[in-house]
Amino acid sequence: xxxxxxxxxxxxxxxxxxxxxxxxxxxxxxxxxxxxxxxxxxxxxxxxxxxxxxxxxxxxxxxxxxxxxxxxxxxxxxxxxxxxxxxxxxxxxxxxxxxxxxxxxxxxxxxxxxxxxxxxxxxxxxxxxxxxxxxxxxxxxxxxxxxxxxxxxxxxxxxxxxxxxxxxxxxxxxxxxxxxxxxxxxxxxxxxxxxxxxxxxxxxxxxxxxxxxxxxxxxxxxxxxxxxxxxxxxxxxxxxxxxxxxxxxxxxxxxxxxxxxxxxxx
Amino acid sequence: xxxxxxxxxxxxxxxxxxxxxxxxxxxxxxxxxxxxxxxxxxxxxxxxxxxxxxxxxxxxxxxxxxxxxxxxxxxxxxxxxxxxxxxxxxxxxxxxxxxxxxxxxxxxxxxxxxxxxxxxxxxxxxxxxxxxxxxxxxxxxxxxxxxxxxxxxxxxxxxxxxxxxxxxxxxxxxxxxxxxxxxxxxxxxxxxxxxxxxx
Numbered sequence: 001x002x003x004x005x006x007x008x009x010x011x012x013x014x015x016x017x018x019x020x021x022x023x024x025x026x027x028x029x030x031x032x033x034x035x036x037x038x039x040x041x042x043x044x045x046x047x048x049x050x051x052x053x054x055x056x057x058x059x060x061x062x063x064x065x066x067x068x069x070x071x072x073x074x075x076x077x078x079x080x081x082x083x084x085x086x087x088x089x090x091x092x093x094x095x096x097x098x099x100x101x102x103x104x105x106x107x108x109x110x111x112x113x114x115x116x117x118x119x120x121x122x123x124x125x126x127x128x129x130x131x132x133x134x135x136x137x138x139x140x141x142x143x144x145x146x147x148x149x150x151x152x153x154x155x156x157x158x159x160x161x162x163x164x165x166x167x168x169x170x171x172x173x174x175x176x177x178x179x180x181x182x183x184x185x186x187x188x189x190x191x192x193x194x195x196x197x198x199x200x201x202x203x204x205x206x207x208x209x210x211x212x213x214x215x216x217x218x219x220x221x222x223x224x225x226x227x228x229x230x231x232x233x234x235x236x237x238x239x240x241x242x243x244x245x246x247x248x249x250x251x252x253x254x255x256x257x258x259x260x261x262x263x264x265x266x
Numbered sequence: 267x268x269x270x271x272x273x274x275x276x277x278x279x280x281x282x283x284x285x286x287x288x289x290x291x292x293x294x295x296x297x298x299x300x301x302x303x304x305x306x307x308x309x310x311x312x313x314x315x316x317x318x319x320x321x322x323x324x325x326x327x328x329x330x331x332x333x334x335x336x337x338x339x340x341x342x343x344x345x346x347x348x349x350x351x352x353x354x355x356x357x358x359x360x361x362x363x364x365x366x367x368x369x370x371x372x373x374x375x376x377x378x379x380x381x382x383x384x385x386x387x388x389x390x391x392x393x394x395x396x397x398x399x400x401x402x403x404x405x406x407x408x409x410x411x412x413x414x415x416x417x418x419x420x421x422x423x424x425x426x427x428x429x430x431x432x433x434x435x436x437x438x439x440x441x442x443x444x445x446x447x448x449x450x451x452x453x454x455x456x457x458x459x460x461x462x463x464x465x
Contacts (some may be wrong), residue, residue, distance in 0.1 A: 009464030010449075014269060051268040056276045059289050061346055083277040083291070097269040104462065106448035107301050236298040240410055243303035253303045253380060260299055 012049060012099045013037075015072065019094055023075060023159045027125060028089040029065060032072045034100060040064050042136035043109035043129045043231070043259075046074070046102030050084060060084045063128040063233075063259075064103065067135035072100070075159060077125040077261075108231065108259040110136065116144035116229050117202045121192070121242050123151045123234020126261050130233060131160050138168045146171045149200045151192050151238065153179035174200050192238065197245040202228040204250030226255055233259040281349070285341060287456035290349040297348055298410050301444070305379035305430050306409055314398060314415070318436030319369030327414070333358045336397065340420040342427070343456040355418055356401030360391040363398065364434075371436035375443060376417050379430040384443035385452065386419065386426055388436065395421055398431060423454040423461070 015032040022028050040046075049059045066073035078089040092098075110118065110133045118137070120130040127150055137146055152158045154177055164173045176188030176196065188196055205227025230251055232242045239258045246256050281292045315324035325333070337356045343349045374391060377383050390396065399418040400407055407413035412429025419426045425445050446452050451460035459465055 010462045012268075049268065050271045050274045052274045052276060053270050053272070054276075057268065057289075058274075058276075058291070059347060087271065087274045091273045092271075096271065098271060099268055104449070107444075236410065240298070240304060247303045253305065256303050258300060258302055260297070 010101045010104070012101045014097050015100045017092055017094050017096045017098070018071070020092060024157050026078045026089070026157070027075055027159050028078075029073055029075045030088060030092060031066075032074070032100065034072055037072055038103070039068060040072070040103035041068055041106075041109040041111060042132040044103035044105045044132075045129070046072070046100050046104060048074070048084070048088070049099040049101075050087065051099075058084050061104070064132055065128050067132055067139050069139065070135070075125065075128045075131075108233070108257050110229070110231065112137070112140050112142045112144070114229060116146065118144055118146040119202055119228050119230040119246075120146065120148040121150075121230065121232045121234070121246075122148065123192075123238030123242075124153070124157070124261070125159065126232075126234030126238070126259070127159050128233075129259060130231060131163070133231065134164075134167065134171065137171070143170065145202075147200065147202065148173045149176070149192065149196075150174070151176045151178055151234070153177070155182045155185075192242055192245070194245045194248060197242065197249060201230075201246065201249055201251075204228065204246075204252075226252065228255065230256045231259075232256060234261060236260050285351060286349050287343055288459050289461075290343055290347055290456065293348040293350055295348075296350060296353075296411065297344065297346070299344065299346060299425075300380075300429060301382070302380055304409050307379050307414070307430070307432075309414060312414060313432065314363070315433035316363065316367050316369075316436065317433065318371055319367040321367070323363075323367045324433075325363075330358065330398070330415070331400070333362055335400075337401075338397070340418075342420050342424050345423040345425055345450065345454070345456075345461050349456075354403050355397065355399045357397035357399030357415075357418055359394060360396040360398065361394060364388070364391060367436075369436050371438055373437045373440045375435040375437060375441055376426075376428040376431055377433055377435060378428045379432055382428055382430070382444050384417075384426050384428050385441055385446055386422070387440070387453075390419060390422065391434075395419065421455075423451075423456050425450065426454050 015034045018033050019031040045061050045063045051057050062074045065075040076088045079085045122130050181189050232239050239260050309327040312327045339354050341351045374388050375385050397418040400415045417428040417431045
C-alpha cells in the first residue's frame, strides 16, 4: 500500500460543480464532475484552487465526502474569517468551474480489506471523511461492524443527519451535543471524555503477552489483524483527547488513525 | 489557464513575498497535524541517537540538555498551506550533534516515538539550518507540538521537522519516510512548492 497512494504527478484539473446542497446552517456539500478523476479511497482529501479576476489564487485542502466509485463530493464548513470557505459555501453555484488536484493522503483511509470493527469518532465537520468510510462500507456490502461517535454543538449542527439516521445494518451512531440539546434529549450532552469512550468504544483487543502495546509503527497499520480500528477526525483538542483516551482504553497507537481540522485557513 | 471564480476575491492581507512561499497563507495559530495519538515518553527513558556512522552515538536527556543550545527566530511552512512567521525556538544545532559522529553518509532518516520517520539529505541538516528543538516561545515544547524534542528544519516543509524525534539513521541512499511513502515530495522545498511527488 505504501507508495501507491499517488502515482506520477498530481495535476490541476477543471471540475464542474453539478450540485450544491446545504447540510447545516454552516456546511454545504459540493458535488463535482471531474472528467479525468482517477478515483479515490475513503478518507482521502483534495486540494481546491480558486482564481480571482485579478489573477489572485488561493488553495485549500478539503476532505472527500463521497465514497470510492461515486462522483467527487466535498462538504465544506464556512469559517467566517476565512477566504475560501465563505465563497465555497455562499457564492458557488451549479455550473461553476474550479480546479482540483488529488486525491491526496494514503494513511487516513479505510478499505474493506482492513477489517474492523470500525470505530469512527467525529468532532464537528471532522465527520466528513468518516462519512466517506461509512458510505464505502455500505456500498461495498462490507459486513464489518461500525460505530460512529459524533460530537456536535447542537442538533442543528449535525451534518448528514438524515443519512446517518438511515444507515444499514451493522452501523450504530451515538451523538453527543456539547452546546445545546433539543427538548427531551436523552443522549450525551458533554464533550467526549474517558467514561463516554469506555461506554461507546469497542473493547480493545487483548494485547499478545510479551508484546508492548503502543510502540508499533504507524506505517505497519492497516493490516487485517489486530482488533478494532479507530479513525478520529476533528479539531485538535478533540483529536488529542479522544486519541489519548483510546490509548488509555488499551487501543494500540497504530490502530488509532487521526486527522485534524484546525480552525484556521478557511 | 485557470478558470475565474466570479465573486472570489482576496480577503487576506498579502504576505510579504520574500517571507511567504507560493501557495501559503500566514496564520497566527499553531495548528497541529499528526497521524496518530500523541506519544508521551518520560525524560528518563528518552534518548537521541545517531546510527549508521562509524559508531553509534547516543545522548540521554540530561546529556542532550548539557549540549550548547541556541535560541532562534524563524518562519515555518506547513504543506497544508499555513505559514507561521517569527516563531521562537530553543534547541541544539545538528551541527553539534552530527559533529560528534564520524560518517560519510549523504542521507538521514529521522525517526520518532510512535514510528514516524522522514528523510533528509545530511547536507540540509548542517550549516546552521537544523536543530533538535526542546523549547518553543520561551517554554518547554508541548507534547502536541512534538515535545519533549522535535527536529526543526525550517527551510523545508514542516513535516520534515519530525515531532517526538529520537534520532537519525545515517544512510548512503535516500529512503522515503512516512509521508514520503504516501506520495509527499521526497525533499519538500516550500519555495519550489514541492508538496507532492512529481512537483
